[in-house]
Amino acid sequence: MKSLWTAKCENDLLALRVYTSRLLGQEPALVLHGGGNTSVKANISNIFGEPEDLLYVKGSGWDLASIEVAGFAPVKLDVLKKMVLLDQLSDTEMVRVQRAAMTDPNAPNPSVEAILHAIIPFRYVDHTHADAVVTITNTENGAERIEQIYGKRVLIVPYVMPGFILAKKIYEMTQGIDWAALEGIVLMNHGVFTFGDDAKSSYERMIELVTEAENYLESQCAVTAASGTVAKENLLEMARIRKSVCDIKGAAMIAKLDSTAVNFSNRADVASIATRGPLTPDHVIRTKSIPVILGENPETDIADYAKAYCEYFERNTSGQLRRLNAAPCWAVWPGFGLISFGRSVKEATIVSDIKDHTIHAIQLAEDLGGWKALPESDIFDVEYWELEQAKLGGSFPIFQGQIALVTGAASGIGRACVEALHAQGAAVVALDLNPAITTCFDKKEILGVVCDVTLDESIQAAVETGIRHFGGLDILISNAGNFPASEKIAEMNPNNWDESLALNLTSHQRLLKACTPYLAMGIDAAVIMIASKNVPAPGPGASAYSVAKAGQTQLARVAALELGGLGIRVNVIHPNAVFDTALWTNEVLEKRAKHYGISVKDYKTNNILKTEVTSKDVAALACAMAGPIFAKTTGAQVPIDGGNERVL
Ligand SMILES: [Zn+2]
Structure with a gap:
């Protein structure tokens, strides 16, 4: 991965924050469709002329690829730093307290990782879900491999739920450490943080760490890309599969066939490797945890998928939650490739992009000794996390998906x-x-x-x-x-x-x-x-x-x-x-x-x-x-x- 930095002599803190956020956002191997978050700390004079320490952190709902200054929420830094000291904090409380600590009531809700950004003692903080790093962590002995690659230069954090719990965990792990000796933080099964006192060093540290992971994968794995010959489609069967999924969804959907992924769909072990879990829990709100694997009778396979999804919900629910629709978001169709579903072309494209990165990671991790995703209870917690659910939804016009x-x-x-x-x-x-x-x-x-x-x-x-x-x-x-x-x-x-x-x-x-x-x-x-x-x-x-x-x-x-x-x-x-x-x-x-x-x-x-x-x-x-x-x-x-x- 190459640094895309070309800025000459910018010195506006926020302009640089927007600039490197976009550099990260335009690299799909770092973040996909709204993933990742960034921040900058600044001392700004308020309307009374009093200086205030603020954290400008990516607002919820913004995409790093297209973020603007207005996409960053200004939150009082001392409040965020105090929040991490609480013993516990519900998501609703966290959002409420953070909003109250904003200096602009019209700004978007701060990212769920705002507290974590606040406690990292550098001006710029960058967070991505870099494919290469996450792929390595999603293997049997992922933590050892990460240590082998980076040594003591990164802090390795076992998986915990993002948000307050993650911030608290990192706060505890970093008490008394020498931050200056660290180049980044690797979050197992989740992503990477880098930081620096200027925009360039934080951004380029991200590129360097990810490049090292990419080089490691290249040296260890045979898989190059999820490509293959294009299969001849069976269009009538495709329409039938779409109908079965729409019937379970209770709504019309676009179905996007990717016949270039036929090699993956034809792998003898596809039913095992494709159903272990997502690349990073962040994807689960778009793709669900796993795809449906189609066989001789797709209607039955899709119905069985829905039944299994309901059982998964029942196994993991606290009793307070409402189950999401049980329809699959993507399908593995041996002999033909992969199908992504969405209520709109845009939604199906997002699913398709995520599955591209997922199957590539799965195949690399298989070469590293075996793809291993998080336990389903961890995935479930993110899938049914109120803050994640808030990113979806909305009402649709009458022909949506038709x-x-x-x-x-x-x-x-x-x-x-x-x-x-x-x-x-x-x-x-x-x-x-x-x-x-x-x-x-x-x-x-x-x-x-x-x-x-x-x-x-x-x-x-x-x-x-x-x-x-x-x-x-x-x-x-x-x-x-x-x-x-x-x-x-x-x-x-x-x-x-x-x-x-x-x-x-x-x-x-x-x-x-x-x-x-x-x-x-x-x-x-x-x-x-x-x-x-x-x-x-x-x-x-x-x-x-x-x-x-x-x-x-x-x-x-x-x-x-x-x-x-x-x-x-x-x-x-x-x-x-x-x-x-x-x-x-x-x-x-x-x-x-x-x-x-x-x-x-x-x-x-x-x-x-x-x-x-x-x-x-x-x-x-x-x-x-x-x-x-x-x-x-x-x-x-x-x-x-x-x-x-x-x-x-
Ligand atoms: Zn993340």
Whole structure:
């Protein structure tokens, strides 16, 4: 590991604290997603001009990678130092007393390790969960190995619960010691502390200590990285696994398959080594203690996992706690790799990052004589620690964790549907013929895929790309279509007829066919067909369009009959006069209005309600149909046209 220090002549204490915190935070082998904490001690004059000794310590909820000055909580140092002398202190009391000792009531809650930072007699204190060091401590004779590497240069602290108990333990262990002789503190099964009177020396001591551990691992272990050949996925099975996990979770989840980890998943001893415990207890709130190991029958394995989780809870609970959801956060899928689950793409990515580091550490530790995690009671204490639980939670929008596929998604109604579904929490696979689809949504939860829906193989490939990316499919909005130029039946060019039927009818059937096996594994699965007012009220010159749309509607009605038994709802929207689409330029609008001798505004609102229907309105109806409002409706056709006398 290399020092990333490049700062020249900074001398602002806090600016340097932010700077090296970010250097630590951007190295995933040191801290992952909010792990670790840092501090700086400063003597600051208060509003009365009186100097005060303060500890600026990382605030709870901040990530070292992106922390700012506002992310550090200023706490009176003498109060923190007094707190360590207490015989005991509950978490709630600790937070209350620390908040009361803050000089800025708007600052975040101080890190749970604030007291420990306070008692280390150096200006700068850095704490990480460095993979290399923690890996070595998670072995049979980890403490001896640490001593072999560092000698007396570090204080080795046996595992205890983080927070007050850890601070108290280190306070007791360091009475009368010569701090100047120490370069750091290694916390068994947890992490490393370094310190120094300037930001650079504290940071670079961390890099040096971790590098020594890395060098040791390199000299002792054969494993290089958790890589391997990419396995050919079984996407249908993947969607089935996702469904089983979602059923236990009681909520929709994104499932992220990592097929590069197939070598790990294929290890003969995987069921043993992957189920001993996490890399560091801090991870348990994201990943649970262990993954589910999938075998011949994943549904049974997932159900057994949930049962075992409930038993683990019962074995360890004091009776005062509420059990967390029993669903696994990640899965080992021999032959295929690893799957990470999350309520959002972000959450699944965090789980995926943590499992990458975990499996790498497990394999290294196996080379060192055996991966050994903490006893389950220690893991449980952190998993059900009120301060850790506070980091999670929150309420979710209605489509959170659901996966939708929308065609004709680059513009008009399709685009509005993508945006509305995404705004309500869904991950969306957005298909369009227009290559701009791959760049027009700059969001992790929206995957743009170029697709010609008139080509079977193009549909198949696009659907598979979507499943591979998000893990399943719950909502299909079959929207792609076009409105051909007006042509009387007697004058119809047969190619125009065929083209309209291919796009406006057949493509919907092909897409529905490709999606059905996945929708059958979906969560509250729903299909929405975007048809047209032309179905109930056709117009002359539009036979190629109206016939196709009538066919699409009939397809939806038959699909409602056929798919209801699989729990898939199929409903139809008949929009009319939606002018904010690619079809309708201002020029065309003016021409049409002139044709009828009315203004553009009157032309746009030429309906019973005298209202303009927009793509957003149609998208809102599509979302309603995909959501709980239409949970008990299938085979319905709903117009959205401002009221049309011919449709009523
Ligand atoms: Zn820690």
